[in-house]
Amino acid sequence: MKKCIVIGGGIAGLTSAVYLSKSGIKTEVIESKNKLGGRAYSIKDRENKTVIDNGQHILMGCYKETLKFISLINASDNFFYQRQLFIPFINSNSEIHYLEATKLFYPLNLFIGLLNHSFLNFSEKISLTTFFIKLAFSKNVDLNKLTVEEWLICEKQNENIRKTFWEIICVGTLNSGTKNASAQIFKDILKKMFLDGNFSSTLIIPQKGLSETYCQPANNYINKMGNKISLNENIIELKIENNSVTKIITDKRIIEDFDFVISAVPLTALTKFYSGDEIKNISLEYSCIISIHIWLKINKLKNKFYGLINSPIHWVFNHDDHITLVISDANYLIKKSNDEIIDMCFAELKKYIKTKREDIIDYKIIKEKSATFIPNVENLNKRQTTKTKINNLFLAGDWTDTGLPATLEGAVISGKKATDLILKTC
Numbered sequence: 537m538k539k540c541i542v543i544g545g546g547i548a549g550l551t552s553a554v555y556l557s558k559s560g561i562k563t564e565v566i567e568s569k570n571k572l573g574g575r576a577y578s579i580k581d582r583e584n585k586t587v588i589d590n591g592q593h594i595l596m597g598c599y600k601e602t603l604k605f606i607s608l609i610n611a612s613d614n615f616f617y618q619r620q621l622f623i624p625f626i627n628s629n630s631e632i633h634y635l636e637a638t639k640l641f642y643p644l645n646l647f648i649g650l651l652n653h654s655f656l657n658f659s660e661k662i663s664l665t666t667f668f669i670k671l672a673f674s675k676n677v678d679l680n681k682l683t684v685e686e687w688l689i690c691e692k693q694n695e696n697i698r699k700t701f702w703e704i705i706c707v708g709t710l711n712s713g714t715k716n717a718s719a720q721i722f723k724d725i726l727k728k729m730f731l732d733g734n735f736s737s738t739l740i741i742p743q744k745g746l747s748e749t750y751c752q753p754a755n756n757y758i759n760k761m762g763n764k765i766s767l768n769e770n771i772i773e774l775k776i777e778n779n780s781v782t783k784i785i786t787d788k789r790i791i792e793d794f795d796f797v798i799s800a801v802p803l804t805a806l807t808k809f810y811s812g813d814e815i816k817n818i819s820l821e822y823s824c825i826i827s828i829h830i831w832l833k834i835n836k837l838k839n840k841f842y843g844l845i846n847s848p849i850h851w852v853f854n855h856d857d858h859i860t861l862v863i864s865d866a867n868y869l870i871k872k873s874n875d876e877i878i879d880m881c882f883a884e885l886k887k888y889i890k891t892k893r894e895d896i897i898d899y900k901i902i903k904e905k906s907a908t909f910i911p912n913v914e915n916l917n918k919r920q921t922t923k924t925k926i927n928n929l930f931l932a933g934d935w936t937d938t939g940l941p942a943t944l945e946g947a948v949i950s951g952k953k954a955t956d957l958i959l960k961t962c
């Protein structure tokens with residue numbers, strides 16, 4: 537029986553291990569931390585007896601491979617699924633406006649939903665609709681050299697549409713603003729989200745902490761198939777002989793009984809144990825996401841989440857016992873102290889959801905400095921393919937060349953691709 541070592545227990549590594557297990561390949565996942573999940577996990581906040589995520593994660597109906605993976609590990613019931621796109625937006629006067637697909641048939645329901653979006657005037661709505669019609673019929677337009685903002689300006693999207701609609705979509709999907717992100721990758725995901733059926737544009741939200749939502753079910757699946765996950769074990773070096781990995785050196789042992797290796801770690805971690813020519817001298821720039829979990833005396837929010845218009849806080853998620861504020865594209869806040877960040881959040885909450893400082897029982901701030909790589913033109917050109925120059929070494933992870941931004945879907949696709957390549961050689 538062939539054996540594969542998967543390095544990294546984030547969602548990319550777990551996907552590889554689940555599909556390898558399904559195909560009867562002996563598999564071992566080696567994870568350096570004491571828990572699975574990588575950049576998408578949950579912890580128990582002892583003081584407030586609440587499970588919180590390191591960062592709120594949202595999936596979309598267009599996450600086809602993630603949904604298949606979730607179904608395979610029997611975790612589909614751990615998510616809340618929208619029937620059609622519905623996003624409540626709040627402005628700084630605390631007024632709620634809904635972006636909502638109507639009950640009409642697809643794609644008319646989405647277009648009418650856009651036309652009802654009350655932050656835009658009539659001519660802006662027409663301009664947005666024209667944009668989508670053009671997008672639907674555009675085939676091989678090369679946007680590789682443009683930023684999202686340059687593209688939107690070419691497509692006559694004025695400042696108000698860019699600010700109240702496009703900036704929110706761009707930061708929400710790419711964790712990067714329109715001035716920096718590549719137009720090409722943005723165009724590709726817009727097509728997947730809005731032009732691939734009704735379900736694709738819907739949002740899917742984990743109903744439990746992330747670790748319980750998908751890490752534990754993946755762990756159970758891998759164990760049930762007779763395979764193994766080793767935690768607290770750090771890969772130190774891959775020994776290469778005759779163009780193949782022959783030994784894996786960890787901080788606990790030397791592993792020699794394997795046929796294949798999948799590296800499912802970020803580029804920064806990979807360069808510590810592998811120095812192949814393809815990754816020598818490349819580095820990616822990252823974008824931070826800050827999550828602020830707040831426990832309120834009384835939570836008056838009615839919806840599951842809200843988008844905030846023209847605020848440094850992009851989203852507020854309502855978990856009943858606490859709320860989570862999300863600030864994406866947050867490199868500019870990395871050096872700010874927690875006191876400065878929370879002061880800014882209090883000021884915004886007062887305007888947007890009329891919450892006073894005295895209403896707050898407790899809060900916790902989690903800064904994920906390297907949440908996702910920035911999908912700008914330079915970084916996208918540095919992404920690596922699954923196949924390496926080494927015969928039995930394959931790369932996975934959200935930073936590899938999946939054509940998608942750094943997302944759960946990108947990570948799952950990368951893990952599946954690595955497995956498919958291995959299965960082809962067996």
Ligand SMILES: Cc1cc2nc3c(=O)[nH]c(=O)nc-3n(C[C@H](O)[C@H](O)[C@H](O)COP(=O)(O)OP(=O)(O)OC[C@H]3O[C@@H](n4cnc5c(N)ncnc54)[C@H](O)[C@@H]3O)c2cc1C
Nearest residue numbers: 544546547548568574575591593594771805933934943944
């Ligand atoms: C705050 C936040 C919010 C996000 N929101 C969303 C969202 O709403 N929707 C979405 O789709 N995506 C979101 N993302 C992105 C998503 O979480 C990532 O794209 C995805 O989790 C990356 O998975 P991965 O398996 O490629 O890498 P990782 O999760 O980084 O996993 C790599 C694993 O490898 C391990 N490792 C590293 N070095 C070694 C070593 N030497 N030996 C052994 N193990 C090692 C690490 O400990 C880690 O567990 C968000 C990310 C963050 C941080």
